[in-house]
Amino acid sequence: MEDLKASEAWRVFRIQAExxxxxxxxxxxxxxxxxxxxxxxxxDSKYYQDAITVAGNLSRAKFSVIxxxxxxxxxxxxxxxxxxxxHSVGLNIELPHEQTPNDTQDISLTFRYFFVRKLMFVKSSMxxxxxxxxxxxxxxxxxxLTLIQTKKIRQFPVILYGSEFWQGxxxxxxxxxxxxxxxxxEDLDLFYxxxxxxxxxxxxxxxxxxxxxxxxxxxxxxV
Numbered sequence: 001m002e003d004l005k006a007s008e009a010w011r012v013f014r015i016q017a018e019x020x021x022x023x024x025x026x027x028x029x030x031x032x033x034x035x036x037x038x039x040x041x042x043x044d045s046k047y048y049q050d051a052i053t054v055a056g057n058l059s060r061a062k063f064s065v066i067x068x069x070x071x072x073x074x075x076x077x078x079x080x081x082x083x084x085x086x087h088s089v090g091l092n093i094e095l096p097h098e099q100t101p102n103d104t105q106d107i108s109l110t111f112r113y114f115f116v117r118k119l120m121f122v123k124s125s126m127x128x129x130x131x132x133x134x135x136x137x138x139x140x141x142x143x144x145l146t147l148i149q150t151k152k153i154r155q156f157p158v159i160l161y162g163s164e165f166w167q168g169x170x171x172x173x174x175x176x177x178x179x180x181x182x183x184x185x186e187d188l189d190l191f192y193x194x195x196x197x198x199x200x201x202x203x204x205x206x207x208x209x210x211x212x213x214x215x216x217x218x219x220x221x222x223v
Contacts (some may be wrong), residue, residue, distance in 0.1 A: 008216040022120040032064035037073025037131030053197035057078025073131045075102040127157040127204045158191040161184045
């Protein structure tokens with residue numbers, strides 16, 4: 001029992017170390033956008049190619065790009081930024097499969113704990129672009145909406161990319177979740193849906209102009 005208590009106590013120090021490393025590494029990053037999506041989509045996927053374009057457009061506009069650091073859409077996001085010479089950040093996670101860090105990151109961090117990594121995404125980003133993905137992608141999407149809905153953070157753009165992929169989920173939210181009263185009508189306005197790379201940057205730029213003009217509205221934790 002004493003060994004278990006010692007192990008649990010030391011885990012707190014490992015968590016603290018990850019937090020400090022993340023905050024110290026990213027605190028001077030400047031305006032940044034996180035791009036999420038499946039690790040399993042190949043390079044010939046339309047979404048992979050579009051993610052490269054989206055990240056490239058953001059990078060040329062002087063926004064840093066953050067991804068989960070792995071393959072698939074994460075690799076495409078890092079590649080698009082890296083090719084334009086902008087900051088290409090990878091917040092990698094230790095996993096038994098899928099998560100092999102891609103080689104187009106100029107800033108790379110590796111986390112043991114998902115919740116610390118998720119905190120770094122929220123803390124460092126002024127917008128999310130969410131490409132098609134699985135449970136991890138859905139987790140990031142819904143966590144952002146939850147934090148905004150509950151006013152734990154200031155509202156910021158959450159952009160779903162690819163209406164064909166997301167349509168079933170949106171219909172379910174409207175026809176089931178909203179219908180029985182589990183969310184409010186205005187909660188469906190907490191995110192955008194786009195279908196082309198060209199639609200993403202203007203949304204991010206409008207938000208950046210707004211927070212630049214109203215510094216007190218800059219996204220940050222409210223408690």
